[in-house]
Amino acid sequence: MSAEESTIAQTQTSENSDSPPKKKTGEILKETLRTKSLEPVPQENYECPICLNLLKDPVLTKCGHRYCKNCLEEWRMKKNTKCPLDDMTLSVEDIFPDNFTKREIEQIRKSFPDQFEPPAVVLFECRFSTISCEFKTTEPEEMDRHMESAHKEHLEMLLSSYLKTQYQAWEPLEKTKNGEKEAYLRQQSTTRDLVNAMYERIVILEQLTREQAIKIDKLQSMETRKHGTLVWKIEDFKKKIEIMQSNPNMMFYSTEAFTSPDGYRFCARINLSNKMRDCLSLHVHLMRSENDYHLSWPFIGRIRISMIHTKDSSLTQTDCIMSKPEILAFHRPCESEISPRGFGFTEYAVISDIIKRGFIENDCLIIKIQMNIV
Numbered sequence: 001m002s003a004e005e006s007t008i009a010q011t012q013t014s015e016n017s018d019s020p021p022k023k024k025t026g027e028i029l030k031e032t033l034r035t036k037s038l039e040p041v042p043q044e045n046y047e048c049p050i051c052l053n054l055l056k057d058p059v060l061t062k063c064g065h066r067y068c069k070n071c072l073e074e075w076r077m078k079k080n081t082k083c084p085l086d087d088m089t090l091s092v093e094d095i096f097p098d099n100f101t102k103r104e105i106e107q108i109r110k111s112f113p114d115q116f117e118p119p120a121v122v123l124f125e126c127r128f129s130t131i132s133c134e135f136k137t138t139e140p141e142e143m144d145r146h147m148e149s150a151h152k153e154h155l156e157m158l159l160s161s162y163l164k165t166q167y168q169a170w171e172p173l174e175k176t177k178n179g180e181k182e183a184y185l186r187q188q189s190t191t192r193d194l195v196n197a198m199y200e201r202i203v204i205l206e207q208l209t210r211e212q213a214i215k216i217d218k219l220q221s222m223e224t225r226k227h228g229t230l231v232w233k234i235e236d237f238k239k240k241i242e243i244m245q246s247n248p249n250m251m252f253y254s255t256e257a258f259t260s261p262d263g264y265r266f267c268a269r270i271n272l273s274n275k276m277r278d279c280l281s282l283h284v285h286l287m288r289s290e291n292d293y294h295l296s297w298p299f300i301g302r303i304r305i306s307m308i309h310t311k312d313s314s315l316t317q318t319d320c321i322m323s324k325p326e327i328l329a330f331h332r333p334c335e336s337e338i339s340p341r342g343f344g345f346t347e348y349a350v351i352s353d354i355i356k357r358g359f360i361e362n363d364c365l366i367i368k369i370q371m372n373i374v
Contacts, residue, residue: 046105049085050075055105060098063088069097128154131161151205158198228372230257232268234365241351244272253338256287259371264299265289267338268369273347280349283342284369288333298330299323301373307349308366309359317349 048055050071057069065085067075072095075084082089124143126133133154135146232254234240244250254268265287273279284303300323309315321343323330333339359365 046101046108055098055101058098058101058105060096060101061088061090062094062096063090066098066101126150128157131157133157155198155201155205158194158201161194226258226261226263228257228259228263228370230254230266230268230369230371232367232369234270234367235363237360237363237365239363240270241272245277248272248274248277253285254367257369257371258289258291259301259373262291262294263373264295264371265291266369266371268344268367269342270367276347276350278351279347280351280354281344281346282348282367283344284371285342286329286331286333286339288337288339292332295332297332298325298327299373300325300330301371303343304370304372305344306368306370307354307359308368309357310361310366311358315357319345 045066046055047053048058048068048071049065050067053068055066055068058066059069059072060066061072061083063083063086065083067084076090081091124137124140126135126143126146129135133150135143135150137143137146234252240252244252251269251271256265256267258265267285267287269283269285271281273281282305284305286299303321303323305319305321307317309317323343327341327343329339329341329343331339354360354365
């Protein structure tokens with residue numbers, strides 16, 4: 001609905017109500033200028049098409065439209081960078097302060113101060129105001145932030161209110177026309193309501209804390225895996241070796257990683273060498289992802305593979321591989337989630353040497369893979 005349609009709809013609604021219709025600022029301005037025998041000014045010259053109120057800190061676009069400065073900034077942030085009236089693309093350089101219109105509005109305000117009522121302010125109170133929380137605001141978003149950040153203060157208020165009620169329970173019961181029984185029941189009801197409210201709030205906070213902890217762990221894990229580095233902790237290493245020795249076709253895969261947030265997706269794989277059953281094979285596989293359509297194929301870059309020695313970094317084994325466009329392992333995976341072809345080493349390390357040289361700690365082998373685009 002356009003600004004003009006919105007004004008018409010609001011005017012019709014006011015006419016159908018029992019109470020006298022409240023005129024908009026633009027209508028008041030137009031009527032005031034007419035009654036004072038001044039030169040009539042078109043309403044749209046002083047009315048913001050976004051908020052439909054009198055222009056505040058007016059700005060002028062290159063396409064000739066006027067808006068409140070804050071209204072246009074919020075529109076560009078939340079909606080798009082186009083003019084609301086004619087869809088012309090606007091950059092910061094296309095928006096100018098309209099000081100002439102600002103001076104005209106200020107002069108009109110000074111000439112007819114009684115004609116302009118301040119906008120009604122809606123005040124939001126905290127839901128814990130009944131237990132002494134004094135936070136108030138006119139912004140719903142600010143109230144949401146308060147409710148999210150003031151858990152500790154609200155719990156302390158609940159506890160303080162509960163303890164205060166408990167102390168009152170030991171005071172002489174208030175005399176009423178129905179005797180002490182009514183006063184006792186009223187005090188018990190108040191205590192029960194406070195305990196229930198506090199219990200429900202604690203349950204909600206505990207659930208929220210658990211959910212946030214899970215999200216934080218997930219975000220931290222994703223953050224480390226989206227910058228071209230994969231740290232693979234192969235736990236239960238000896239058990240995995242026994243499984244692969246009993247089943248030569250058995251393979252173990254790492255979790256996924258990305259060269260960048262919008263980059264190539266890849267993972268690592270270990271299995272026993274077909275030629276040397278006491279030797280570990282290590283390969284890296286490209287994986288299909290939603291980023292593939294805008295990436296350059298085949299993959300061109302440098303792959304750095306390290307077997308980490310946790311006690312002595314000088315003993316860490318590091319190998320580098322340069323991609324080759326003719327090798328299918330570097331081409332875009334299309335048929336399956338994981339490319340069936342990998343690149344790496346069919347005979348990466350002898351298992352007995354890995355154990356003897358101290359690469360295994362707490363039955364865990366750490367492999368670090370870094371993929372850099374060149």
